[in-house]
Amino acid sequence: MTEPTNNKWVPCPPGELSRLATRLRRRRRGRAVLTAAAALMAAGGVSGVVWLAVTLASHARENNQGPCHPAPTPCSTPADTPPPCPPP
Numbered sequence: 001m002t003e004p005t006n007n008k009w010v011p012c013p014p015g016e017l018s019r020l021a022t023r024l025r026r027r028r029r030g031r032a033v034l035t036a037a038a039a040l041m042a043a044g045g046v047s048g049v050v051w052l053a054v055t056l057a058s059h060a061r062e063n064n065q066g067p068c069h070p071a072p073t074p075c076s077t078p079a080d081t082p083p084p085c086p087p088p
Helices: 016-063
Strands: none
Touching: none
């Protein structure tokens, strides 16, 4: 396969296949690095959104704010609390 054939095929210059292999290897490594970086960023974004949702939910629970019961004042007594919500 190192000699030209009747369809005018010529052999590759010396070192061409190793140069091509190096280019392909770099391309694959670059693609793997970009994929890993994208996965890390996506995981960070999802965990940030979950953290924010949990934080907001816990603050709402601590303040006991709902559609029927406003947050109690610091000096309220059990007699000052509003009645329970009426059934729908």
